[in-house]
Structures are given as structure tokens and as C-alpha cells.
Amino acid sequence: MPDTRSTSVPGTVRARALPAGPGPTARLILLLLLAAVLVGLATAVLSLPPVAPGLGAVVTEHLPASGVEHPVTAVLLNFRGYDTLLELAVLWLALLAVWSLTPAPLAHEPTANPMLAALNQLLAPLMILVAGYLLWNGGHAPGGAFQAGAVLGATGVLLHLSGRRLPRAVDGWPLRLALLLGVALFSLIGLAVMAGGAPFLTYPPASAGGLILAIEAAATLSIAATLAALFLGGRP
Amino acid sequence: METLITPGNDAWVAVLNLLLDGLLGLLLLWLAWRTLASADLFRAIVLFIAFGLVLAMIWARLDAADIALAEAAIGAGVTGALLLAALARLHPDRPGTQARPRGSDAS
Incomplete structure (x- = not known):
């Protein structure tokens, strides 16, 4: 046996x-x-050709109209914005599935390590700064909403591990609003540009930069909230 | 680095690059194998996180900084944390997962 x-x-x-x-x-x-x-x-x-044809040339050609200077961000948020919108929605659906399975484990009062708590007092502000930097960087260099959201979400996880809890007042609709903000703002802007006769999610080149930054900021917040909530593993 | 190696600069750099890439690739394969073959789930998760970090380094070597960042932050970091949280739910009494910080505190 x-x-x-x-x-x-x-x-x-x-x-x-x-x-x-x-x-x-x-x-x-x-x-x-x-x-x-x-x-x-x-x-x-x-059997692949030694130099893949790809769409790099097309992206470079249309980069000035995208509102950002970094080709990856241009593709993710402008040229293929629909994919990113659906990615955000999928992340949100995953959290809905987790929430519908079980309530969050009862917050067995944390006997957090004082070392961890002290370290987090130093780390948390730094990580929030890094998240902001990554978000801003996305416009012209590697970075962007997903990376910034992951760093911000990890900050939330660390704070949770060191015994911090969301205040009751934020637990209800403010949390849900933060979770939904990315998808909601993305869709709203995508629909709003249709009023000007453009197709869904086709920003006017003049205001594309600002719109992308707004979408990315909202998405960062939503991704961070979703990832941290996934770590808790249940409805609060 | 390149200034230190004077004779036949480019050839040396190419060899070094090849060695580094080969080492990273082999390390990745080995980590993947150890992750899948590991009987201990906690060890498997730690190996998975290491796998994600090495993969991020490989993306960085391939000049794909965006993917490297995403892999390190989401693939290794957040997924690792989620897996550890799930493991803690599976075995709440298991030493080495949930109880580690508490145990060190109480004793």
C-alpha cells in the first residue's frame, strides 16, 4: 500500500x-x-522564413497617428484595442467566477510578522511609485497598464499579508467600482468615438494620446484590484 | 565587457552570447521538467516562479522588454502568489505554506 x-x-x-x-x-x-x-x-x-514579414512596418508607418510613441502600446491600446478590452473583461470574469464559488475565508486575525509589516511600510510607497512610473512609461517605452497593475496588485497582496485590511467602507461598492472601471471606461470611450462617425474604439488621432492614458490609468487600477481580490480568493 | 576582450572582439562576444543563451534555455527546460516532476506541490510552485523569472530573462535577451516585464510581474509574481494562496487553501494545516509566518511568530 x-x-x-x-x-x-x-x-x-x-x-x-x-x-x-x-x-x-x-x-x-x-x-x-x-x-x-x-x-x-x-x-x-x-520552415519559417528567416525574416518574418510581420506587421512591424505597418505599425511603424501608422505610429504617429496612434497617440503614443511605443509600438507595443500602440498595438495594444489602439490598433488592437479590442483584444485588450476583451482581456480586461476576461480578467474580470475570472474574478466573478471566483466570487461566485465561495465567500472569502474568514479573516482569521492575522498575526502578521512585524518584520514584514515594517518592510511593507518602506516597500508599499515605492511599489506604488514604480506602478505609476510603468504606467506613464507605457506611452514611449516598455511598460503599460498590465505591468503597472501587476505591481500595484502585488502591493495589495503584500499589504494583505502584513495584516492590513480594507476598511469596511471601501469593501462594498467602491471596490466593485474599482474592479469595473477599466472595462467600463474602455467601452465608454470606444462607444463615444462612434458619435463622431468612427468605428468602435477608433480614437481620433488628435486626442488619442490622452484617451489612451486615461484608459490605461483606469485599467491599471482595475487590474490591480482584480489581482489582489483574486489572491483573497472569495467575495469579501 | 567587450573592451576587455581585445582579440577578435565580435567572435568572442558572439560565443559568449551563445553560451549565455544556451545556458538560459537549458535552465528553462530543466526548471520546467523539475516543476512538472516535483511530488511536493510547494516545491513545484517555487520552481514555477523560478521558471517564470528565467523565462523573463530570456524574453529580455530577445529584446522583448514588454513581454519580459509582463512575464516577471504577472507570470512569475502574481501567478506564483495565486498558486501559493490556492495551496494554502488546499492544506490549511500544512507547515511551510500558510502557517509559516504564524508559526515563527508564536514560537
């Missing part, structure tokens, strides 16, 4: 409890299938 033997080694209990692996025949078939996949992948990679 694998169970009795494994109890002597804590930490490997779960793995031992799993059913036994595939037999030799199944292993051979798996190996062959994997080899076939490997050959297929290798052929696909080797």
Missing part, C-alpha cells in the same frame, strides 16, 4: 496517493506521440 509508506514522508503524501502511472505500452505510445509532436514543431520552426 503506497499510503502507509508515504505517511512517513510529510509533503509527498498527496503525490503518492495519485493513481499509478501508465504502463510500459502506454508509455511507449506516449513517447511516440511526443516524438511526433516534436518533429512537427521542429519542421514548423525550421
Whole structure:
């Protein structure tokens, strides 16, 4: 019985409890299938043209009209803004799914490590500054809403681990508003430009820079709130 | 770096680059294998975070700074934290996950 033997080694209990692996025949078939996949992948990679045509030239050509100077941000927020909008929506849906599964674990009062709390007093302002820098940087260099949101969300996680809790007053609709802000503002701006006759999410070049910055700021807040809320793992 | 190696500069730099990239690639494969083969879930998560960081370095080597940033922040950082939180939910009594800061505090 694998169970009795494994109890002597804590930490490997779960793995031992799993059913036994595939037999030799199944292993051979798996190996062959994997080899076939490997050959297929290798052929696909080797048959690629040495210089991929890509859309880099087209993006560079239209960069001045995008409102930002960094091609990646131009693609993410302007040329392919629809994808980013849906990404934000997917993140939001993931949180909805988590929230509908279970309420947040009862805040068993944290006996937070005083070292962690002290460190966070130094780290949290710095991380908020870094998030702001990444957000602003997105306009002309690598950076942007997702990176800034991840850093800001990690700040929230760290603060949670060091025993800080959201005040009750912010727990309700202000939190929900923060979660929704990114998708809402993105969609609203996308719809608003349609009043001028443009297609959905096609910003007028003159105001594109400001609109993208506003969308990215809202998205940063929403992504941060969503990631931190996902870490809590349940409806507050 | 390049100024230190005088004879045949470019060739040396190319070899060094190749060595570094090869090392990173092998390290990534090894980390992926260890992550999947690890019996201990906590160790697997830590290896996954290390995998994400090495992958971020590889993206940076490929001049894809945006993806490197996203990989380090979201792929390694936030996903790692989420996995650790999920593990703590799976085994609330397991030492080494949730109870670590509390245990060190209480004793």
C-alpha cells in the first residue's frame, strides 16, 4: 500500500496517493506521440522564413497617428484595442467566477510578522511609485497598464499579508467600482468615438494620446484590484 | 565587457552570447521538467516562479522588454502568489505554506 509508506514522508503524501502511472505500452505510445509532436514543431520552426514579414512596418508607418510613441502600446491600446478590452473583461470574469464559488475565508486575525509589516511600510510607497512610473512609461517605452497593475496588485497582496485590511467602507461598492472601471471606461470611450462617425474604439488621432492614458490609468487600477481580490480568493 | 576582450572582439562576444543563451534555455527546460516532476506541490510552485523569472530573462535577451516585464510581474509574481494562496487553501494545516509566518511568530 503506497499510503502507509508515504505517511512517513510529510509533503509527498498527496503525490503518492495519485493513481499509478501508465504502463510500459502506454508509455511507449506516449513517447511516440511526443516524438511526433516534436518533429512537427521542429519542421514548423525550421520552415519559417528567416525574416518574418510581420506587421512591424505597418505599425511603424501608422505610429504617429496612434497617440503614443511605443509600438507595443500602440498595438495594444489602439490598433488592437479590442483584444485588450476583451482581456480586461476576461480578467474580470475570472474574478466573478471566483466570487461566485465561495465567500472569502474568514479573516482569521492575522498575526502578521512585524518584520514584514515594517518592510511593507518602506516597500508599499515605492511599489506604488514604480506602478505609476510603468504606467506613464507605457506611452514611449516598455511598460503599460498590465505591468503597472501587476505591481500595484502585488502591493495589495503584500499589504494583505502584513495584516492590513480594507476598511469596511471601501469593501462594498467602491471596490466593485474599482474592479469595473477599466472595462467600463474602455467601452465608454470606444462607444463615444462612434458619435463622431468612427468605428468602435477608433480614437481620433488628435486626442488619442490622452484617451489612451486615461484608459490605461483606469485599467491599471482595475487590474490591480482584480489581482489582489483574486489572491483573497472569495467575495469579501 | 567587450573592451576587455581585445582579440577578435565580435567572435568572442558572439560565443559568449551563445553560451549565455544556451545556458538560459537549458535552465528553462530543466526548471520546467523539475516543476512538472516535483511530488511536493510547494516545491513545484517555487520552481514555477523560478521558471517564470528565467523565462523573463530570456524574453529580455530577445529584446522583448514588454513581454519580459509582463512575464516577471504577472507570470512569475502574481501567478506564483495565486498558486501559493490556492495551496494554502488546499492544506490549511500544512507547515511551510500558510502557517509559516504564524508559526515563527508564536514560537
